[in-house]
């Protein structure tokens with residue numbers, strides 16, 4: 001294991017930000033800390049980095065207990081949402097900075113920086129100032145800078161959070177590829193479930209200072225340990241007494257053994273998907289049931305707004 005967090009708690013005044021957290025992060029993996037705002041993700045990342053100290057518990061990195069070890073001696077690289085670059089230095093010097101203060105030989109620094117700039121696709125911008133880069137390019141520079149010192153772990157706090165959706169998506173794919181090439185143990189904080197599901201080898205769901213579940217994206221999506229995890233990893237709706245995914249509901253215009261009978265009260269088409277709201281006839285069922293299906297299926301079933309429909313859980317869905 002690369003990072004072992006054991007019994008870590010942290011309070012800010014009366015507020016419990018982390019409550020007795022245990023976590024093992026394997027070497028070479030890309031792990032996402034996922035959860036709602038205020039859940040404790042950043043606090044945990046900062047404690048691993050050594051930027052914050054825990055009230056109790058320990059963090060062991062690569063077999064070394066880091067309690068009392070200062071940030072600069074932990075051999076971790078980090079990137080934050082708003083990266084504080086040295087504005088007066090070129091991209092190249094920003095990347096080489098960590099190596100220069102470690103007094104590495106000049107030729108070694110040059111070779112390393114060339115390699116990193118190539119890796120993050122910024123070779124042609126080496127002599128620019130950070131202010132002359134786009135937001136996405138700046139975050140790539142931040143990653144190159146963090147990687148320059150050859151950290152044993154790389155910690156990223158919402159590294160793409162401030163960027164627009166398209167650039168985020170590009171950088172997400174790129175981070176995955178970069179990780180596949182470098183295999184540096186990486187932990188990144190995100191509140192975006194799609195980002196975590198798409199990029200991470202392993203996801204740690206954190207809420208209210210506690211770990212709700214740890215697993216692969218498939219584990220968490222298919223076997224959520226709680227309603228919280230289920231609802232955090234994708235859309236959910238209530239069918240009878242159960243929380244289910246809207247695409248796991250079978251809908252029919254014909255009478256069938258059903259959990260809920262209702263009327264289609266809203267119809268929204270988003271690309272190839274149709275989202276329906278079905279208002280149940282049973283007044284005890286709270287609010288409309290959301291059903292999602294492909295446009296082709298909706299057409300084949302002959303569904304229209306105002307139709308009376310029967311809903312049940314698709315066989316095989318849990």
Ligand SMILES: Nc1ncnc2c1ncn2[C@@H]1O[C@H](COP(=O)(O)OP(=O)(O)OP(=O)(O)O)[C@@H](O)[C@H]1O
Pocket residue numbers: 012015017035036037038039040041042043044189191
């Ligand atoms: N220095 C601090 N002083 C007081 N409270 C703090 C401090 N840092 C964090 N907190 C509180 O601890 C809780 C957890 O914060 P944290 O930043 O770890 O959450 P998060 O899951 O990363 O949320 P976000 O996604 O919004 O960054 C929050 O309620 C926050 O207000």
